[in-house]
Amino acid sequence: MFSINQKAVRIVREQIIPNAEEMNCAVHLLENGATVVDMGLNVPGSYSAGKLFVEATIGGIGVVQFGEFRLGSICLPSIDVYIDRPQESTLSSQFSGWKMNRKDPGTGVDSIGSGPARAIARNDIFSQSWGYQDIHHEAVFAAQTTIMPDESLAEEVARECKIEPRNVYILVSRTGSLTGSIQVCSRTVEASQWRICRKGFDISKIISGMGTCPIAPPIYDEVRAMDRVNTALLYGVTVRYVVDCDDHEIEEVLEELPFSASRRYGEDFIDIFEEGKRDFYIVDKDIHTVARYEFTNVRSGRSFSAGELREDKLLKTLF
Numbered sequence: 001m002f003s004i005n006q007k008a009v010r011i012v013r014e015q016i017i018p019n020a021e022e023m024n025c026a027v028h029l030l031e032n033g034a035t036v037v038d039m040g041l042n043v044p045g046s047y048s049a050g051k052l053f054v055e056a057t058i059g060g061i062g063v064v065q066f067g068e069f070r071l072g073s074i075c076l077p078s079i080d081v082y083i084d085r086p087q088e089s090t091l092s093s094q095f096s097g098w099k100m101n102r103k104d105p106g107t108g109v110d111s112i113g114s115g116p117a118r119a120i121a122r123n124d125i126f127s128q129s130w131g132y133q134d135i136h137h138e139a140v141f142a143a144q145t146t147i148m149p150d151e152s153l154a155e156e157v158a159r160e161c162k163i164e165p166r167n168v169y170i171l172v173s174r175t176g177s178l179t180g181s182i183q184v185c186s187r188t189v190e191a192s193q194w195r196i197c198r199k200g201f202d203i204s205k206i207i208s209g210m211g212t213c214p215i216a217p218p219i220y221d222e223v224r225a226m227d228r229v230n231t232a233l234l235y236g237v238t239v240r241y242v243v244d245c246d247d248h249e250i251e252e253v254l255e256e257l258p259f260s261a262s263r264r265y266g267e268d269f270i271d272i273f274e275e276g277k278r279d280f281y282i283v284d285k286d287i288h289t290v291a292r293y294e295f296t297n298v299r300s301g302r303s304f305s306a307g308e309l310r311e312d313k314l315l316k317t318l319f
Contacts, residue, residue, distance in 0.1 A: 003135065004089070007116075008140040012035075017037065020037065034155075039052075039179045040053075045179030047178065050179040053173065057115045057171070058089040059093040062081055066080070069212065069214035069215075071309055074214070074318075079185050079212070086209040091190075093114070098113030109223060112144040116134065120134045120139055126194060136163075142171045143170060143172045143173075144175055144180065145174065148172065149170045176222050180218070181228070184230075185216055189211045191233060192211065199256050209240070209241045211240070215232075217318055226269075226278075230287075235310040247300050258308070264287055291307050291309050
């Protein structure tokens with residue numbers, strides 16, 4: 001079986017670290033030998049950094065491109081991901097399932113962990129929902145945080161993955177940087193894959209997935225940044241899946257998938273976030289989805305869709 005950590009480490013070593021300075025990033029070697037790459041915390045980050053951050057966190061499985069998002073009066077750059085093994089690349093890797101127990105003392109926003117290291121550790125329900133187990137002596141961890149990763153975090157990752165700290169690579173970015181906005185807005189297949197799984201569809205019948213999301217304008221205010229990127233996901237995303245199943249299997253879950261089916265639909269994300277004490281592990285789980293779903297079934301040749309994009313919600317929050 002292929003190793004997503006092996007592929008991700010190659011991206012970090014061969015594409016990120018050698019080009020860090022020109023991408024407005026910075027490389028730090030910790031005392032225990034772990035490597036931290038600041039891609040948008042104390043440095044500006046960039047489009048190139050954001051793209052490589054996403055490619056590493058999906059374990060090198062898929063294609064990441066920039067495009068254009070148009071909806072009524074809105075025109076923004078988009079982040080588009082094409083993933084041929086969405087189970088491993090999202091549930092086992094990209095999903096923000098690693099609870100870091102590090103809270104910003106100023107805003108109260110919790111740090112969020114993700115990346116291929118999860119496929120080795122398998123220490124959360126999301127990675128455990130799919131049978132993939134990565135085995136590799138090196139691991140890539142991604143931190144969405146305002147707190148610089150230190151030796152204790154590297155040692156935690158090493159311990160959970162049963163590897164040496166010197167073999168741990170940590171990519172870090174705050175939500176409100178350009179890199180951070182890109183990497184969160186790329187979580188289209190990620191969020192929808194979990195939603196599809198939770199609603200009872202057999203995800204082994206998914207062949208591929210792609211998603212497109214407007215890149216929320218970055219802002220250093222971390223709370224407003226969280227509001228912007230998550231509003232983009234809930235009200236501005238379209239995901240498209242190619243599946244091989246009976247049509248009725250799609251029809252049984254389709255209308256339950258988009259955010260328009262959620263009991264919180266129509267609400268502003270910031271209100272839901274504040275209700276959950278700015279902690280993603282507390283907020284209402286019914287928001288873990290995206291705006292619009294499309295399915296193409298290769299068995300029947302039919303296509304299906306549900307959900308809607310909301311220009312009004314995007315205008316209110318992003319601008």
